[in-house]
Amino acid sequence: MLVVITYDVSTIDASGRKRLRKVSKLCQDYGIRVQNSVFECVVDSTQLKQLKLKLLETMNSNKDSLRVYRLGDNYKSKVEHFGVKESIDLEGPLIL
Amino acid sequence: MLVVITYDVSTIDASGRKRLRKVSKLCQDYGIRVQNSVFECVVDSTQLKQLKLKLLETMNSNKDSLRVYRLGDNYKSKVEHFGVKESIDLEGPLIL
Numbered sequence: 602m603l604v605v606i607t608y609d610v611s612t613i614d615a616s617g618r619k620r621l622r623k624v625s626k627l628c629q630d631y632g633i634r635v636q637n638s639v640f641e642c643v644v645d646s647t648q649l650k651q652l653k654l655k656l657l658e659t660m661n662s663n664k665d666s667l668r669v670y671r672l673g674d675n676y677k678s679k680v681e682h683f684g685v686k687e688s689i690d691l692e693g694p695l696i697l
Numbered sequence: 698m699l700v701v702i703t704y705d706v707s708t709i710d711a712s713g714r715k716r717l718r719k720v721s722k723l724c725q726d727y728g729i730r731v732q733n734s735v736f737e738c739v740v741d742s743t744q745l746k747q748l749k750l751k752l753l754e755t756m757n758s759n760k761d762s763l764r765v766y767r768l769g770d771n772y773k774s775k776v777e778h779f780g781v782k783e784s785i786d787l788e789g790p791l792i793l
Contacts, residue, residue, distance in 0.1 A: 605766055607703060609732035636705035636762050638734070653777075660780055666732050667779040670701055672766060681749075683763040684756055 603676035604632075604649055606640045606656070609666040616661075623659045624667075627652065635682075699772035700728075700745055702736040702752070705762040712757075719755045720763075723748065731778075 608624050611617045625634055631652060632642030644652060653669065660667055672679050704720050707713045721730055727748060728738030740748060749765065756763055768775050 605701065605703075607701075607732055607735045609735070635764060636703055636734075638732075639703045639705070639764065657779060662780040665780045666782070668731060668735065669777040669779075670766060670768060671775045672768065673775075679767045679769075681765040683753060683765075684758040684761045686762070 602644065602646075602649075602674050603672040603680075604642045604644055604652075605670040605672060606642060607668045607670075608638045608640070608656075608660070610638070610660075611664065617664070620659060620661060620665065624656060627655050627659065641680075698740065698742075698745075698770050699768040699776075700738045700740055700748075701766040701768060702738060703764045703766075704734045704736070704752075704756070706734070706756075707760065713760070716755060716757060716761065720752060723751050723755065737776075 606624075606628055608621065610621050610624075612621055621638065625640070628634065628640035628642055631644050631648060632640055635641050642649075642652065649671075656667060702720075702724055704717065706717050706720075708717055717734065721736070724730065724736035724738055727740050727744060728736055731737050738745075738748065745767075752763060
């Protein structure tokens, strides 16, 4: 199924940026980063449980907001994109 | 149906912040802001068309990224939240 994960974190402080990097890495084990704080993962229910556990361990639940949307298996017609494509992966190596 | 709208815009410059404010206002005619750049709107198909038209007029398609996820009518079990609740409405009046 497609799962959309949105993660709101203050990136003003370094610890927030670090958590966003970790969340990004976790989500990118199962999918892609489509916006700065939006990830689309294709997972089965076991993987989703594992991913959620890891995300909950990573986030600061007093500061950050995490939302998980399950779009099911037939998701292709349910997603639309406008404008520029996904953000550059700010966490990845910069290859010039 | 529930529609999740995610809007990625650089808020470093004033024009980006202005567009985010406008997008927020448009989305809040139909729903709520659940994260800084994530909105949940409950709309029918006609309203969704109107909303998308307005969003496309507002966004800068060379700079911003807009994604629209349709979660259908039975959406309550498809959405999960963890951590702090939705961001303060930065665009609304500040009532002390």
